[in-house]
Amino acid sequence: MVDYDQETVETRIRQSFARQGAMETLGAELSSVSPGVVEIELSYDPKLTQQHGFLHAGVISAALDTACSYAAYTVTTPEVSLLTIEFKVNLMSPGRGERFLFRGEITKPGSNIIVADGRGYALTDGPAKLIASMTSTMMVIRGREGISG
Template sequence: MVDHEGGDILNLARAIFAEQPFTQFLGSELANISQEKIEIRLPLKPQLLQQHGYAHGGVLSYLADNAITFAGGIALNGDALTSEFKINYLRPAKGAVLVARAETLSSGRRQAVCRCDIFVEEAPETLVAVAQGTVVPVG
């Protein structure tokens, strides 16, 4: 999310998301983006499941990492990377679509601390994982 000297950070974030090869491979969608929150949706296809039919933990980690990075990059107004994150798996994720919602809890010039909740979308939504991470500007 390279800062374009006053450029629109949200449009820049959308463009970067659309260009991520791994995101395209998984089939993720940037469903909602604002200065306060970001939402990523991921349809669960058979290739993303583990042997018991639940979403693989790596898929949940991808969602947490990506959502945290985008929330932090928006807060830092530029290109950013996750420097660390922790995830808690609360229950097995089984359903058609996963939704990750991230927000910035605190940010300064050098880092942003963000939180992400991951849900199975089916009604009622079920919280399946929570994560928290630190995002730093690139360069």
């Protein structure tokens, strides 16, 4: 883990998230940033569903990948960037809900490879329902032209 200054790290992550065209297209919001944990929320939108009206697996995967990646940014130094090199998604329940929460949490920080686990939840009036999980591996990038945090 790096020395963690909440305000500096959160500002860096929020600025980077704001440049994410994919998350903007989905209407996703960065709702929480803390050491090793990031949460992203998304409202239900019929444009993001598959043929049965459930949140599409690709949308779920993209949001979990993003949450895991930004959780990894909380444990890196400002001059590095990250690229996802692998992930595994388990879809456990249909994506039915009014809102969705995607939480990425660091499992193993590292100087070259970082592993994170993600969980996706459907939010309604009742308790949150686990709809998906992800294990994600990110590669730390240093000094590569055109790739920055």
